[in-house]
Amino acid sequence: MSFSNTLKEKAGKVWEDCYEHPFLQELGKGTLEKEKFKFYLLQDYRYLIEYAKVFAAGSIKCDEEKYMTKFSGVQHNILYDEMDIHRKYMADFGITEKEAEDTVQSLFSKAYTSNMLATAYSGTTADIIAVVFPCAWSYHDYAKRLKQSYGDIPEDNFYKKWIDTYASEEFGESFSWFYEYLDLLCENKTEKELKKIEDIFRTSIEFEFLFWDMAYRMKMSY
Ligand SMILES: Cc1ncc(C[n+]2csc(CCO)c2C)c(N)n1
Numbered sequence: 001m002s003f004s005n006t007l008k009e010k011a012g013k014v015w016e017d018c019y020e021h022p023f024l025q026e027l028g029k030g031t032l033e034k035e036k037f038k039f040y041l042l043q044d045y046r047y048l049i050e051y052a053k054v055f056a057a058g059s060i061k062c063d064e065e066k067y068m069t070k071f072s073g074v075q076h077n078i079l080y081d082e083m084d085i086h087r088k089y090m091a092d093f094g095i096t097e098k099e100a101e102d103t104v105q106s107l108f109s110k111a112y113t114s115n116m117l118a119t120a121y122s123g124t125t126a127d128i129i130a131v132v133f134p135c136a137w138s139y140h141d142y143a144k145r146l147k148q149s150y151g152d153i154p155e156d157n158f159y160k161k162w163i164d165t166y167a168s169e170e171f172g173e174s175f176s177w178f179y180e181y182l183d184l185l186c187e188n189k190t191e192k193e194l195k196k197i198e199d200i201f202r203t204s205i206e207f208e209f210l211f212w213d214m215a216y217r218m219k220m221s222y
Contacts, residue, residue, distance in 0.1 A: 003186050003194065004179040007130075008137065011202045018209050019142050023216040028146035030157035037159070038093050040215035042103045045086045047211075050105075050113035051135070052078045057120035058128040067125070070177050077174060085165055107221045108214040112207040119200060126185040129178050130200040136175040138208055143167035 008015055018024065023040070026032035055075035062068045090100055105113070119131040143166035147153060153160040165171060186194060213219075 002179065002183045004133075004182040007133065007198060007201045008141075010198050011134070011205045014202070014205050014209055015138065018138060018205065018212055019145060021209070021212045021216065023212045024142055024146065027159045028150045028153075028163065030154070030159060032159065034093075034158065036216055036218060037089070038095070039218045041086055041089050041093070042095070042100060043106055043109050043211075043215060045083065045090070045100045046103050046105045047109050047113060048078055048083055048086070050117065051132070054116050054120040054128060054132055057117075058125060058132075061125050061128065063125075067177070067181050070181070074174070085162060088161065104220070106214055106219070108207075108210045108219075112204075112211060115203065115207065123200075124185070126182060126189075126197060127200055129182045129185070130197045131204050133175075133178050133182070133201055134205040134208055136178065138205060139166045140172050140175075 023032065023036065027037070052075050055071045055078070059068050059071035059075070062071055086100070087097070090097075116131050119127050123131070143163050146163050147167050153163050157163075182197075186197065189197070
């Protein structure tokens, strides 16, 4: 198994704790309270703006033209495609773009994106891939498993679009270069350096747990 593929196992229990979180399980069943999803949506919209900046940093630090294009492509996809899912759900809720832009980032979300941006500014391209990797990989993994657990998501599940988008093969393809590029960058790293990459990866998935939990409890702060 390649180094990148081992990271999920190495991250340990927290990966499964996210999947088992009531926010995701209720989303799969379609029973999640809409107020909770609305809270998530607005926080996630703000989160994605900060997250997109991490890819710009990746692009600046990247020496290979091929991957530089990939970094800037993901930034574009976040701002246009991914945030479009949010805009569609926001329209259902009657939320204006101005309201979304004016949303204050919660304490947990700020901590998460500050950690990502600190890594992006001070780290290497391998560190940058490691810090964003769990976001894409875990969403794809969880959405696919929700589909398996709850069967094909029925039309009347309000969260169908969300689940189907992240579970799609197209979405899986969009970040397959994370595995390839991280493995390439890690080829000659020492044990100590690899351990650092594992720590960065695990910290992000731990923040993912806090993000689900924050949304479920609709908590802005401690
Ligand atoms: C808190 C939070 N974590 C992860 C994602 C998922 N996500 C964000 S950008 C992107 C595409 C490229 O990595 C994906 C899958 C999210 N929306 N919100």
